[in-house]
Amino acid sequence: MKQVTRYLPLVLLAVAWELAARLELVSSTALPPLSDVIRAWIELLKDGDLVSNGLSSLYRAFAGLALAIMVGAMLGIVMAWWKPVNTLLSPLVEMFYPLPKSALIPVTVIWLGYGDGSKILLIFLGCMLPVTIGAFNGARSSEQALVWSARSMGANRLRMLWDVVVPSAMPEMLNGVRTALALSFILLVASELIVAQKGFGYLIGSLGANGSYDAMYAVVLTVAFLGFAADRVYLVITKRTLAWRE
Amino acid sequence: MTLHAAMTAQTQIVIDGVSHHYRPPRGRAVKALDQVSLAVQNREFVALLGPSGCGKSTLLYLLGGFMPVETGSIAVDGNVITGPGPDRGIVFQHFALFPWKTVRGNILYGLERQGMPKAEREQRARDFIELVGLSGFEDSYPSQLSGGMKQRCAIARTLAFDPKILLMDEPFGALDAQTRELMQSELLRIWQRTPKTVIFVTHDVGEAVYLADRVAVMSARPGRIKTIVDTKFDKTDPHVHKSKAFVEKVDELWSLVKEEAIKAQGVRAP
Numbered sequence: 001m002k003q004v005t006r007y008l009p010l011v012l013l014a015v016a017w018e019l020a021a022r023l024e025l026v027s028s029t030a031l032p033p034l035s036d037v038i039r040a041w042i043e044l045l046k047d048g049d050l051v052s053n054g055l056s057s058l059y060r061a062f063a064g065l066a067l068a069i070m071v072g073a074m075l076g077i078v079m080a081w082w083k084p085v086n087t088l089l090s091p092l093v094e095m096f097y098p099l100p101k102s103a104l105i106p107v108t109v110i111w112l113g114y115g116d117g118s119k120i121l122l123i124f125l126g127c128m129l130p131v132t133i134g135a136f137n138g139a140r141s142s143e144q145a146l147v148w149s150a151r152s153m154g155a156n157r158l159r160m161l162w163d164v165v166v167p168s169a170m171p172e173m174l175n176g177v178r179t180a181l182a183l184s185f186i187l188l189v190a191s192e193l194i195v196a197q198k199g200f201g202y203l204i205g206s207l208g209a210n211g212s213y214d215a216m217y218a219v220v221l222t223v224a225f226l227g228f229a230a231d232r233v234y235l236v237i238t239k240r241t242l243a244w245r246e
Numbered sequence: 247m248t249l250h251a252a253m254t255a256q257t258q259i260v261i262d263g264v265s266h267h268y269r270p271p272r273g274r275a276v277k278a279l280d281q282v283s284l285a286v287q288n289r290e291f292v293a294l295l296g297p298s299g300c301g302k303s304t305l306l307y308l309l310g311g312f313m314p315v316e317t318g319s320i321a322v323d324g325n326v327i328t329g330p331g332p333d334r335g336i337v338f339q340h341f342a343l344f345p346w347k348t349v350r351g352n353i354l355y356g357l358e359r360q361g362m363p364k365a366e367r368e369q370r371a372r373d374f375i376e377l378v379g380l381s382g383f384e385d386s387y388p389s390q391l392s393g394g395m396k397q398r399c400a401i402a403r404t405l406a407f408d409p410k411i412l413l414m415d416e417p418f419g420a421l422d423a424q425t426r427e428l429m430q431s432e433l434l435r436i437w438q439r440t441p442k443t444v445i446f447v448t449h450d451v452g453e454a455v456y457l458a459d460r461v462a463v464m465s466a467r468p469g470r471i472k473t474i475v476d477t478k479f480d481k482t483d484p485h486v487h488k489s490k491a492f493v494e495k496v497d498e499l500w501s502l503v504k505e506e507a508i509k510a511q512g513v514r515a516p
Contacts, residue, residue: 145342148312151330153407154359163355167346244346244387 032214041218049203050222057188057199058226060116064123065184069177072128076135076176077169081161093129101126101183105191119191119199126187127180134176138169171245174238181234185227258443259286259309259411263318265468266304277468278304281318284462284471291437291444293458293477295451295499297507301469302447306413309445310336322411332360335409339416341396343388349375349399350384356407374402377436394425401433405440414446418453430456434481451499455479455492463502466510475499 014034020026021033044050079086079093104125108118142165150160192201200223207216266279278301286292294302307313309320311330320327322334335356343352350371357367375381378398388396397417404412417433418426430453437444448454454461455477465472477495479486486492 143342145338145340146344148307148310148330149336149338149342149344150355150359151312152310152332152334152336152409153356153403154332159359164344167344170346245389 029211029213032217036214037217037221040212040214041222044215044218050219053198053200053203054222054226056116057192057201060119060199061123061184061188063116064120064188065127065180067120067124068127068180068184069131071124072131072176072180073135073169073173075128076132076137076173077139077161077165079132080136080139080169081165093132097129097133101187102190105194108191109195114195114197119188119196122191123184123187127183130176130179130183131173132176134179135169135173138172139165141172142168171242174241178231178234178238181230182227185223185230189223256287257285258288258290258323259284259445260321261285261305261309261318262320264305264308264315264320265317266301266308266313267316268304279308280468280470282469282471283318284474286443286445289441289443291446291457291459293446293448293454293461294464295448295454295461295503296464296469297466297503297510298449299467299510300464300506301467302464303415305469306336306415306445306447309411310334310413332356332407333409334411334413335404335407336413336415337397337400337404337417339419341388341393341400341420343396343400343403345388348385348387349380349391352388352399353403353406356403360407370406374406377405377439378402378432392425393421394429397421397429398432401436405436405442408440409442411443411445414444416447416449419448419450426453433457438481449503451496451503452487455496455499456481456487461499463499464506466506472506473502475502 017031018034021028021031021036041050075089079089101122104122105118108122108125112118112121146164146168147160150164151157155163188199189201189204192199193205194201196202200219204216204219204223207213207219261282261284264279264282265277267275268278269275282301282305284292294305296302304313308315309327311327311334315327327334344355347355353371353374354367357370362370372384375384378401380395380398380402383391383395388399391399397420401417418429421429434457444458446454446457456479459476459478461475461477463472463475464470475495475498477499479489479492479495483489
């Protein structure tokens with residue numbers, strides 16, 4: 001119940017939106033009434049546009065993010081545990097980290113074209129480093145005594161890496177993944193807005209260009225809600241995974 | 247008495263002329279151990295006693311094989327050690343339990359690494375949980391346990407995979423005074439059930455005299471073995487702490503350690 005009442009301000013915002021539009025405090029092209037937006041949303045759902053574009057967006061985000069998490073986590077842990085790799089890669093990570101990844105949108109299109117490939121590559125590149133840095137910092141904080149305990153119980157180096165360093169890195173790595181999750185939505189929509197033939201971003205762009213502002217708002221709200229829901233679900237998963245921390 | 251004269255057929259651990267430098271990431275190397283030699287008998291309980299910073303824990307880590315021996319050598323049952331191994335189990339001051347594993351999971355870990363069959367290791371874990379009095383807490387995480395319980399779990403984890411040698415690094419140093427005393431007699435009880443060679447690092451004189459058969463007193467840095475004192479007492483006597491011989495032994499060791507503690511502080515002895 002408390003969880004629900006926490007979101008009461010959202011209801012207030014919705015009411016304010018509807019009133020502002022109905023009383024024509026703002027122009028209806030800039031902000032169509034919320035009720036119109038909801039009607040447009042139902043329409044989009046019925047004709048299948050929302051679902052087909054949505055599925056293609058979710059596929060891109062999921063594939064890019066999954067790659068980023070796998071490669072990023074591995075990279076961070078290897079960098080933390082093997083000095084030559086760290087010497088080789090940390091200058092690259094430092095240089096590449098602050099680069100706004102949206103600048104790579106045209107580059108990925110040149111490489112992989114207008115379809116899924118360029119979006120997946122962009123999301124992969126953009127989301128990998130937060131995971132890498134989280135995994136790196138987490139792995140570096142593994143307690144010496146835990147490493148030694150595992151070794152003295154018969155774990156070889158590789159086994160110890162998996163049994164001690166990976167779980168030690170988990171809390172910080174999961175924080176990095178949360179950042180990556182948010183970034184994946186940003187990069188997804190940005191890249192689809194600029195060059196794509198389907199996806200949420202494409203839908204927002206083409207509806208806006210056609211002047212169907214109520215439908216455009218409906219898609220924007222859908223993306224916002226999906227981002228929010230993904231983050232909440234992620235927090236629940238994190239909490240379960242880290243239950244041992246109490 | 248030289249090292250070689252001290253060796254017999256019963257000798258299990260031979261530490262021969264071990265020196266070690268501690269190298270901080272920045273700054274110059276500090277000599278932590280200087281020409282340490284010690285022979286330990288099979289199933290003997292030896293305490294390494296000394297002021298903080300004397301290198302006693304370093305010596306224990308070298309024995310564990312966690313750091314390479316630079317000068318001298320350490321052999322167990324005639325084999326020079328080259329790395330960590332399950333013949334030498336270790337218990338740390340801050341428990342070093344895997345926080346993401348339950349009590350049972352922690353105790354099972356070593357058994358899994360040894361490749362013990364599942365049914366057998368489950369049984370063995372149960373036995374050791376019972377031995378250290380943690381029944382009912384099998385599924386608790388370390389964060390849910392008190393300090394004393396954590397150390398019981400750590401001891402059970404190490405004993406369960408049955409190392410020949412038990413290395414203990416100030417294992418009761420992080421516990422409150424009452425718990426510490428309980429754990430000391432608890433350790434003796436367990437040790438009598440599963441006899442092992444024990445190397446026990448401590449700076450607590452009473453603890454060393456009570457638990458150990460022999461106490462090796464170490465000097466302030468760089469650590470050397472200053473002297474070795476026999477401290478065999480009847481551990482089953484609940485009043486051993488109060489006996490005249492015990493109190494005198496504690497006094498004797500106290501004055502030896504105090505000299506070193508004063509040196510370690512960099513203060514001239516009064």
